[in-house]
Amino acid sequence: MKVLIVEDERKVGQFIERGLTEQSYTARLTGSCTEARDALAESPYDVIVLDLGLPDGDGLDLLKEWRSAGFNEPVLILSARDAVADRIHGLNLGADDYLAKPFSMDELLARLRSLLRRQSGSKTTTLEFAGIKMDLLAREVTSLGQRVDLTSREFALLELFLQNRDRVLTRTLISERIWEASYDLETNLIDVYVRRLRQKLGATDDRPIIHTIRGTGYRLS
Amino acid sequence: MRSMTVHLTAWYALAVTATVVVALGAGHWLLKRESIGSLGILHEAEFREVLQQLGGDPERLSEADLAARMARHSEADEHLFFFQVHDAAGRLLFRSPNLGETILPTLPAYENPWTVDMPLHGRVHGSEFEQGGLHFQIGSRLEPMERLLRQYLQISLVLTAMVAAGSVGLGYGISRVALNPIRAIERTARRIGADHLSERIPVPPGRDEVAKLVKLLNAMFDRLETSFRQVSQFSADASHELKTPLTLIRLNAESLRKQLADNAESAVTVDTLLEEIARMNRIINDLLFLAKAEGGGITAAREVQPTLPFILSVAEDARVLAEDGRVRLEVEVNEPVAARFNQGLLRQVLLNLVGNATAVMPSGGTVKLRSLASNGYWRIEVLDEGPGLLPENLERVFERFVKLPRPDPTTGHGNGLGLAISRSIMRLHGGDLFAANRQDRTGLCMIAQLPVG
Numbered sequence: 165m166k167v168l169i170v171e172d173e174r175k176v177g178q179f180i181e182r183g184l185t186e187q188s189y190t191a192r193l194t195g196s197c198t199e200a201r202d203a204l205a206e207s208p209y210d211v212i213v214l215d216l217g218l219p220d221g222d223g224l225d226l227l228k229e230w231r232s233a234g235f236n237e238p239v240l241i242l243s244a245r246d247a248v249a250d251r252i253h254g255l256n257l258g259a260d261d262y263l264a265k266p267f268s269m270d271e272l273l274a275r276l277r278s279l280l281r282r283q284s285g286s287k288t289t290t291l292e293f294a295g296i297k298m299d300l301l302a303r304e305v306t307s308l309g310q311r312v313d314l315t316s317r318e319f320a321l322l323e324l325f326l327q328n329r330d331r332v333l334t335r336t337l338i339s340e341r342i343w344e345a346s347y348d349l350e351t352n353l354i355d356v357y358v359r360r361l362r363q364k365l366g367a368t369d370d371r372p373i374i375h376t377i378r379g380t381g382y383r384l385s
Numbered sequence: 386m387r388s389m390t391v392h393l394t395a396w397y398a399l400a401v402t403a404t405v406v407v408a409l410g411a412g413h414w415l416l417k418r419e420s421i422g423s424l425g426i427l428h429e430a431e432f433r434e435v436l437q438q439l440g441g442d443p444e445r446l447s448e449a450d451l452a453a454r455m456a457r458h459s460e461a462d463e464h465l466f467f468f469q470v471h472d473a474a475g476r477l478l479f480r481s482p483n484l485g486e487t488i489l490p491t492l493p494a495y496e497n498p499w500t501v502d503m504p505l506h507g508r509v510h511g512s513e514f515e516q517g518g519l520h521f522q523i524g525s526r527l528e529p530m531e532r533l534l535r536q537y538l539q540i541s542l543v544l545t546a547m548v549a550a551g552s553v554g555l556g557y558g559i560s561r562v563a564l565n566p567i568r569a570i571e572r573t574a575r576r577i578g579a580d581h582l583s584e585r586i587p588v589p590p591g592r593d594e595v596a597k598l599v600k601l602l603n604a605m606f607d608r609l610e611t612s613f614r615q616v617s618q619f620s621a622d623a624s625h626e627l628k629t630p631l632t633l634i635r636l637n638a639e640s641l642r643k644q645l646a647d648n649a650e651s652a653v654t655v656d657t658l659l660e661e662i663a664r665m666n667r668i669i670n671d672l673l674f675l676a677k678a679e680g681g682g683i684t685a686a687r688e689v690q691p692t693l694p695f696i697l698s699v700a701e702d703a704r705v706l707a708e709d710g711r712v713r714l715e716v717e718v719n720e721p722v723a724a725r726f727n728q729g730l731l732r733q734v735l736l737n738l739v740g741n742a743t744a745v746m747p748s749g750g751t752v753k754l755r756s757l758a759s760n761g762y763w764r765i766e767v768l769d770e771g772p773g774l775l776p777e778n779l780e781r782v783f784e785r786f787v788k789l790p791r792p793d794p795t796t797g798h799g800n801g802l803g804l805a806i807s808r809s810i811m812r813l814h815g816g817d818l819f820a821a822n823r824q825d826r827t828g829l830c831m832i833a834q835l836p837v838g
Contacts, residue, residue, distance in 0.1 A: 173629050179636045217625050244628035245621055252686070266632035266666055269639055317701065343702075343732070353702055353736060356709040379659025380639075 165280065166190045168209040170200040170226070171242065172218050176265075180213060183269045189276075197221040204230070209237060211279055213272070214259070216243040224257055231258040238279040242267065268380055270332040278328070291326040293384065294373060296365060298326055307365045317342060318361055325374060325384035334381040358382055389567075390560045397556030402549040409541040416537060420530045421510060425498050428512035428523045431466055434458070435523075436516060444517035448478055455479040467509065467524040478519070489522045500527065507531075566595040570602065582610045609681075616680030620673050627669050635662050664800070671802040675785065678809035685727040687814065689838065692763055693721035696756045699732050703739040703754055711748035714739070719757040722837045726814050734807040734818070738767040738831045741803070745771030745791055745829070762816070764834040773822040773829050782820060783808045811835060 167189050171177035177193045184191040192209075194200045197220045203209075212230075216223035227239055238260040251262045260282075261275050291298040295308045303319060305312045314322065320342050324333065338354050358374055367373040375383045436443070438458045443451060451470070459468045459481035468481040469489045480488065489511055492499050498512040508531070511524035566589050573586040585603045589596050638658050645651040677683050700716045707714035735754070742752045746769055753768040774782065774789070781787050786801040804818075811818040816835030823830050 173632075176629065176632050176636070179633070179640075183636075217621070244625045244632075265628040266635040266662065269636055315701070343729075352709075352740070353706055356705055359709070360705065378656035379661075379663050 165211070166192070166207070166209045167276070168200065168203055168212045169193045170195075170197075170212065170218065170223065171215040172196060173215075179269070180272065183273065184276075187273060195219070197223075197226050200226060204235070211237055211276055212239045213276070214239055214241050216241060216245060216254075224254060227254070227257050227259060238282070240272075240275060240279060242272075264336065268332065268334055270380075271334050271337060274328055274331045274333070275337075277331075291323065293326055293329050294371070296322075296326070296373070298322060310366070312364050314361075314364060318357065318364070321357055322361060322365075325382070328384070330383065330385045332377050332381055332383045338381065390557065390564060393560035393563065394553060394556040397559060398549060398552040401552035401556070402545060405545055405548045409545065413534065413537060413541070417530075417534055420533070421500075421527075424510050424525055424530075425512055428466075428498070428525070429514075431462070431523055432512075432514045432521060435468070435521065442517065443519050452479045455481070459483070465525060467506075467511070467522075467526075469522040469524075471520040471522075473518040473520070489524050491522075566599075570595075570599060574602065577606055582606075582613055613681055616677060620677050620680075623676075624669070624673055628666075631662060631666060631669070635659070638662065668800050668802070671800065671806055674806055675802070675809055678806075678813055683813055685730055685813065687725045687727045689723055689725045690728075691721060691723050692756060693718060695726075695728060695731070696721075696754075696765070699735050700754060702732075702736060703752075706736065706739055707743050707752050710743035710746065712743050712746045713749075713751045715751050715753045717753060717755040717757075719755070721756070722758045722763050724763045724835055724837055726835060730810045731814070734810050734833060735765060735767070737803045737807050738833070741799075742767050742769035742771070742829070742831070745769055747771075758837060759834075761837055762834040763837050764832060767831045767833075768823060768828060770826065770828045773827050774820060776822075779820045779822070783818070807833070 167184055169177055169180050169184075169191055171180065171193065172195045174195065177195065181191045181193045192203055194203050195218075197218050200214075204212075214223045214227060218226070223241065223243070227241075230239070239258070240261045240263060241254045241259045242263050242265065243254075244265045254262050260279050263272060263275060289300045291300065297306045299305075300323070305314055305319070305322065321338070324338065324341055335354050342357075343353075358376075362372065362374055365373055373384065375385060377383055435455070435458055438454055439446060439451065446454070455468060455470060456479070459466065463481065463483045466481070467484050467489060468479065469477070469484070470479040471491070472478055475491075485505060487503055487505055489503075489509070490499075490501055492501075498510060500508060500510045503509050506526050506528075508527040509524045510527050511522055514521040514523070570586050573584065577584050585606060586599050588599050588603070638655055642652060642655045642659065645655060674683070696716070696718055700714065704714045704716075739752060739754065746752060750770040752770075753766070755766040755768065757764050757766075778789060782789060783804050785805045788799065788801040808818040811833050814835045816833065818831065818833045821830045821832065822828070
């Protein structure tokens with residue numbers, strides 16, 4: 165898998181490059197629109213991580229240029245701008261995902277994986293993990309053979325966890341996916357939902373199912 | 386704008402009608418004066434004719450001859466004139482038959498000509514002449530002239546009514562046309578918001594007041610656009626400058642966290658660090674949001690939509706929040722309406738309010754979420770059963786970084802920006818957010834409202 169990183173902050177770019185290499189991706193770091201254009205002209209990439217504020221132009225213009233030139237691989241926007249308008253604009257221009265800085269490396273990896281998986285188009289109808297069975301068609305959940313009644317939000321949340329097992333899900337990602345919230349005022353709504361989910365699944369201290377990762381989010385493992 | 390049209394129309398109609406009334410009144414006065422004046426001239430001419438009839442020297446005639454000649458003359462003009470002749474001693478020599486029983490009055494010499502009201506003949510206008518010791522009186526009835534004046538008045542009244550009606554219509558048309566440029570200004574100015582900042586009001590041709598006003602307004606919009614851009618630019622710059630180092634700190638801390646996985650004590654330290662980074666990021670986001678909202682630089686898509694499904698969906702999350710704080714949530718929806726809002730932003734406001742309400746409640750209490758329509762506004766109230774606020778704090782809670790003590794200090798987890806942001810979101814929607822103490826019991830009532838439709 166080849167990833168093109170377009171990020172003008174050298175140190176941030178190097179960090180991403182290292183993180184990707186550790187996960188055995190082939191990563192190439194570029195720091196400007198010109199460099200990115202050249203890199204893409206040289207060889208094809210499977211996914212692009214694109215920063216918006218570049219020294220010689222706007223990442224959104226670059227994205228527009230690629231899409232109109234017929235480049236169809238997934239693009240993940242990485243930006244310090246968190247404005248709703250920027251996010252919507254980026255997605256309208258054909259970006260596949262949008263991650264706000266400061267981000268967590270785990271989350272970036274999770275999103276890239278999900279983009280690449282979306283490409284391969286695998287689709288399952290049942291999810292299973294640690295005694296929890298989820299039937300996506302019948303919308304039924306059992307835990308250790310016991311039927312569990314979930315509200316639609318709880319169902320969506322558990323589905324998100326099951327599809328991203330062993331990966332950290334940040335609060336931002338959860339609130340985006342479940343509530344489609346673009347701006348998150350501090351409420352502990354997500355914590356409350358996770359707590360309820362644990363209760364309904366019969367989690368104990370020995371079998372917490374969903375782990376809290378302080379300062380970041382949650383992980384199912 | 387409507388009342389301005391009405392005002393202009395009323396003033397125009399009033400001015401036109403008043404002018405017509407004054408002109409017709411003046412005409413009436415002039416007509417009356419001229420008619421009476423011409424009667425005097427007529428009398429003089431008649432007197433000269435009478436003298437001719439009398440041979441130019443009436444003194445020489447015998448009384449009988451004079452009476453006979455006068456009778457002949459007066460017969461010819463009996464529809465027009467009354468005659469009376471006295472000698473120097475005041476003896477009556479002749480009185481025209483058309484006077485009948487009545488007599489022309491003998492008035493003091495200075496009242497010449499005169500007008501008197503006479504039985505049978507109505508008002509009579511008379512002139513007096515002296516000739517060779519004889520005293521001649523010639524009178525005419527004023528009735529024909531008065532009839533003319535009455536007709537003039539009637540016609541004037543009809544004319545005035547027509548002019549009044551016509552000028553209302555004309556005035557309305559003129560003021561519509563005159564106010565058209567202003568209406569155009571209004572339409573454009575309404576459109577110019579954060580999302581159409583570069584639009585300008587087209588300058589009408591000419592150098593009149595409206596053109597000047599438009600130029601002035603456009604100059605104002607230029608300044609506004611510049612300051613909007615500056616706010617956006619500042620926000621983008623600040624965002625970039627603050628978040629790049631924060632990104633590096635976070636990435637490094639996470640990497641450190643993995644390396645320290647075996648060392649429990651150090652791992653806890655790094656976890657705390659990560660939590661503080663998250664908190665700092667929140668504060669930066671909140672402050673940038675406030676800066677942009679107050680600079681008018683936020684363009685959140687707002688759609689007109691029914692409020693009921695939205696409230697019910699918010700209530701689902703709000704109930705979860707409340708139950709977690711061992712508090713009941715009661716939802717009350719009166720008169721569902723439609724309003725223009727951004728779901729994501731408004732949801733945050735309401736959850737923020739319910740979260741705050743839950744934090745100040747004793748367990749077992751009830752938080753009420755109430756949606757109602759009132760005076761063209763959609764009003765959402767969140768009522769708690771906490772201690773309420775001192776009157777001087779009802780406004781202060783919306784200031785940035787103001788954190789008022791809560792009954793249970795462990796529930797306070799905010800950064801003191803939540804209510805400031807909630808209020809700026811409501812104002813972004815053309816609405817508002819304010820606090821009031823409950824009337825029915827102790828507790829606080831938070832009122833979020835925005836225009837209906």
